[in-house]
Amino acid sequence: MKLRLVALVSALCISPFASSHDRWILPSHYNVSAESNEAVWITSDVSASNQVFMVDKPVTASDVKVYLPDGKPSSPSSSYTGGRKSVFDVQLLQDGTYKFEKEVTPRYFSVYKVKGKEEVVRSRLDKKATAAVMPKDAYELKGSLTVARVETYVTRNKPTDKVLAPKGEYLELVPITHPADIVENEPATLQFVYDGKPVEGVSVAIMKDGSLYRNKPEEISLTSDKEGKVAMTLPAAGRYLLHASIERPSPDKSLADKTVSEIFLTFEAGLE
């Protein structure tokens, strides 16, 4: 019984360092039309997977934050964690653009080697804390700080801009073209900021839904320019997953050598 519980707990806590897996929030609708007094339900899947939007490993939805068009934070009305995905529901009562975001928790991760053993030992502590608990003959201690944002935007009636503004911490994506205005065959621009300032050199990979059913990934690779911007013209309407990342030396080397900041954004490109 105890063993089973341990297995369950570990299955529910997907390591934020499993960077080979993309994490994503996939809402049922990105743009909805509604009458003024109507409440519109949006149900979203949260999962981590290697294939775009094929649910694989559940990522908890209980910490998802919902930013209302007026900027106020709120929470899903309910959530559920299953074997391969989590689900959360949000009722849209206001007109405008909402942001759904997984809570951003910076996490330390350290590795070291022990004499006579080939395998690397992993630790979920910063370098200082790891050094205090590792064996005396350990060597090659390295550490990183990882920050991942998993986010998406949903719009009810007229789009608004309030939730698009960056908060000024780590890597953030600022849609210059409003997410509700991303359309196939039309140019769209996104901007990346780090600690609130435009950042050059962010690696961006954009993949269309349904990678399981095609032989080539058809990934679009971009790098942000001096203004932190990337320009894209998507060739087909559909749902997309964007992954952006940048690695920087950490300000406090005693805790981590580098800071890895990532963003997973899902969005749709509408029909022309």
Place this chain on the structure above:
Amino acid sequence: MMRHLIRTTAIGALFVSSVVFATPKMTVDLTLPEITEGQYHRPYVAVWVEDAKGQTVKTLSLWVWDEGHKWLKDIRRWWRKAGREDMSFVDGIASATRPAGHYKIDWDLKDDAGKPLVPASYTVFIEVVREHGGRDLVRQTFDLAAGDFSAQLPATTETGVIDIRLSGMTR
């Protein structure tokens, strides 16, 4: 006798004005084809005009199911360009869906606010979306500074042949 004279004069004046001072207008002759395959629901239709920058200047027709706004978003381009902006405007211009048939839409070349358009290039869009059916978006660009013109758009699955005429522009 006097009344008769007045009426004759009035009719005469009307006749003259329509010939010499024809009001500039655009006519869109739209056919919704008979579709017998599969489940048939009357289509949602939007006819509107955008300027060269893609900004909507006028919605000419909006034929939708009258129960709620849920499906408005499915008229994808019209929703993005015009519909989502103002729900009371949408309620003001919406009318019921139409069966297959021939429809004539006249436009006085004024924008949504009732102001005459400045002479420039514009595009008229016709978007037809059918539940359990397809979607077609057809367009025709025209120049208000270039005088009268007419064009014929070939039929698509959801639209029959469309005739577009700009008249009364020649001075």
